[in-house]
Amino acid sequence: MSQLNLAAIPGEARAVLRTTLTSPYGRKVRMAAQVLGLDDRIEIRPADTLDAGDDLRDQNPLGKMPCLMADGMTMFDSRVIVEYLDALAGGGRLIPAGGVDRFHCLTRVALADGIADAALLMVYEGRFRDAAQMSARWLDHQKGKVTRGLTALQADLPDPDTTDAAAISVACMLGYLDWRRPVEWRGDWPALVDWLDRFAAHEPAFDATRIPA
């Protein structure tokens, strides 16, 4: 079994992360790398998911970012990359190594990422269709996932004073909702507002990876 060491792939000076600074999933990876002290070893290279000529599509056939090239591999998606970085840092720092805690953490990650997925589909509906083509039924379907997800999350929040993979996913998803505003969440989920304020005060990597204005 070969060791993980974040080695650059041939032709590169450092490991390369394909992501824009606006992707909530890319932000998860950027935050995880900062928290684990690995960010200096990763070069961030933007990608344009709409450009058929962008080699992101060779790196990830799904044409999605983030995508990390290191240790002779190309890794996606954000959950895999966060798990890789955690393993590289010795394991168990962002994702508990085992037991119920591990699967509780991973389920919270799946919920927060799933809310981001539904929010992104709402944003894409506006980006890929003109007003006459937009489906109110589809938007409502996705919005239901966002609102039910936020309610479930509010009832089972991770500790805001501990940075784990779940807290990173929740913070990046809420940051994305604040940026793109597919739903106005702040009035209806006040415990999430308090959670984000507290997490941002505890974890400097949240501000350091803020979506640029």
Ligand SMILES: N[C@@H](CCC(=O)N[C@@H](CS)C(=O)NCC(=O)O)C(=O)O
């Ligand atoms: N499950 C993936 C989602 C990644 C994703 O959807 N990224 C968006 C950017 S924020 C993307 O690449 N969209 C382009 C597309 O879907 O074609 C992950 O966690 O990495």
